[in-house]
Amino acid sequence: MEWFTAPDYWLSRLVVQRSLAAVYLFAFLTAALQFRALIGARGMLPVPRFVAQVPFKRAPSLFQLHYSDRFFALCAWSGCAVSAALLAGLDSLLPLWGGMLLWLLPWALYLSIVNVGQTWYGFGWESLLLEVGFLAVFLGNDEVAPPVVVLFLMRWVLFRVEFGAGLIKLRGDACWRKLTCLDYHHETQPMPGPLSWFFHRLPRPLHRVEVAANHVTQLVVPVLLFTPQPVASAAAALMIVTQLWLVLSGNFSWLNWITIVLALSAVRFPAAPPRTPEAPLWYVAVVLAITALIALLSYHPVRNMLSRGQVMNRSFDPLHLVNTYGAFGSVSRVRYEVVIEGTADDVPHEDSDWREYEFRGKPGDPRHWPRQFAPYHLRLDWMMWFAALSPGYAGSWFGALVERLLENDRDTLRLLRRSPFPPDAPPRYVRARLFRYRFTTWRELRETGACWQRTYVREYLPPTRLAAAAQRS
Template sequence: MDWFTSDAAWLGRLLFQRALAAVYLVAFLTAALQFRALLGERGLLPIPRFTARVPFRKAPSLFQLHYSDRYFGACAWAGCAVSAALLAGVDALVPLWAAMALWLVPWVLYLSIVNVGQTWYGFGWESLLLETGFLAVFLGNDDVGPPVVVLFLLRWLLLRVEFGAGLIKLRGDACWRKLTCLDFHHETQPMPGPLSWFFHRLPRPVHRLEAAANHVTQLVVPFLLFAPQPVATAAASLMILTQLWLVASGNFAWLNWLTIALALSVVEWPSGGRESPPTPLWYEVVVLAVAALLLLLSHRPVRNMLSRRQVMNRSFDPLHLVNSYGAFGSVGRVRYEVVVEGTLDETPEESGRWREYEFKGKPGELGRWPRQFAPYHLRLDWMMWFAGLSPSYAGAWFSAFVERLLEGDPVTLRLLRRVPFDEPPRFVRARLFRYRYTDWGELRESGECWRRTYVREFLPPTRLDRGR
């Protein structure tokens, strides 16, 4: 069928596949380096405890069949190896069926991780990676031209990502309608980056322009993805520029980079006169069947997106095949941070020698400038930001985290930037502070990017129960 493939999409497919492989590699590396403390047999939310109460049909995963820390580590590092192979272009060197099988491996492995990841894997970009990775299985390699149907589904996914995020903003927080959200966002976002202070200090008219441009990019431009070329390329290019702006202004794991990868599949590149080889009938049948299934499953995400009670980042099936997306339906006006401290003193006096634990990404020490970590995902740091919003976000894991600090657990301590003790502390406490950026004068005078004010106690001084 001449209509089945697009000769103009060869390079777009190649760039999309390599970008997706790079994101997969970062995702598996994040899992391999952090899982033992977060999800391991002695983790803050152990996988064996989860699989004991949640059946396979609700959370299909290889770890429902067997779990050990060694097995999880093997799966995560195998995901890294396959992702690196795909990034190097191994899928182009094997037959079509083998390339499809190769792309299926990281999808199965990452689905297995996400479905037992609990709170640590409750972010929208997990489902976005799975939905994108599933589509990549059917995009083919050099044995066939890029299938038009799969290219359409990639655009359909990109539209839902952007349009869903735009709608949730308009419906969620009045500041988006007033164009004032960016007066606060750069300061209160989950994990600021090295340039976030400067973005926050931009003139207010620029913040209004940022918000207005966001509405145009998310509510109007996505529909131009389905326009004829070169309009679709222009729309995708504008999305890429917007995502690069977001990359510069904060740390959002791989959300922005994965969105850029999707946009690359839309851009029309010179084909160099390359023509698509004949497409096997079995491949056409498989692709069309999968496309029909995904379009059928799209009805619930579409209903959610159009509903006045729209919810963000919801999966409607345990395989995360078609999902709803969104971000920052509400924007905080004030930044709260949970500061965790320990002491070696025999009694936990307020005036005692309390020392602060430093996290890798979240604000803590006032003079420590934020780092760039994205696309790498610091899961504990992100959840500490949620804990600052409400203690309910920390209810499932925070007490276990404090217990590991009191034990001096080396696996947990590796998640932190600095541990202030050479031996386990006798007591650990947590206090809630309000953080704000310094202004230009304060920055010049002190060299510090933050100021903070004590709000209240988050966790009273706590020690291990020695009698257990």
């Protein structure tokens, strides 16, 4: 069975498994702390309503069989516990089949969450975590050397992530071909980080170099993943450096981190492998069967990647086993933000005492400097960015958000940085206004201390109150 295993990659496997467990931990923690307001029984997009409309075969999930907020919390916190156990190395203490079952558990739990998460879980990194998490089930543990085919399947995922993103850029916005996209991206990205202001203010010639380097990293370097060592390790290392650059420049949930995990699978660390017994026949058969399945399911993602009508972040099977990826096929030139305000006045006027709700991550008060949240994912803040692009992105949930704010809903307010109203005195009216935001200049920053400058554009939602309160009045 020497052809089946790659003992020299034992340390690579260990690093990948522990890193992936950490990503799982953040994913489950995000779910546990945010689900009640987003998809809970009284959430903006309740799971019970969703599963009543969507059959199990289209969205397989434990919550198709039973849902309650308590049961969801149990699953999410159980996912955290299993992820922590994997991070601590419990899978290495179990027999091979036991370790595989332990890795299968977080995948099944997170699949159940994603498949009922609706808009809040429509991001590409959800499917990416599931695809990588499924492959991790077959990486083995200390009882067997890493299987070659699974390591190459991980490189195949990494290739599709990077190459697909590179193709969507060349086919999409002309600024990628003109090397000008980074003149805007750091300012208009969904959730800037603490260094984004400085990245935006880098000299424009350097931005051109960054874009050109990005094209090389995404369109040329991925091919080198399938070359002999040490070229493959060098290609993976270059990808890791690029991803760390992105980590510094913004908040992209765990997208960059799980891409780094994938790249680590291609790095051969200079460490002597321990002695391991020969892989059991049943394990070889299972791994080869899974490899054949992945090869078969890769047809649609590859066809999409090569198509002129390429789409980003699409799953082609309900288990999210093989998906297509991509990011920023188009880049906004102007940043818009929806600012939500409330007032306690009986009759709302323009000069009423309108108080602004503050979000944790999205820009609001121009003086609030962006913070680092990734790999933790602020789902509401991200969707508020989409809502500012077009009201169509917010049609299914924005009205419910306003209703929860009018009720001073505790779970919803926990998603915010600060509510301007005390818990026992909710606002009578809530409104939303659209503003144009831009990063301040060096001079403006020194004079005002504000990193943002904002300009009122138009009304987004007129003053709104609860229907029951309106009927009583």
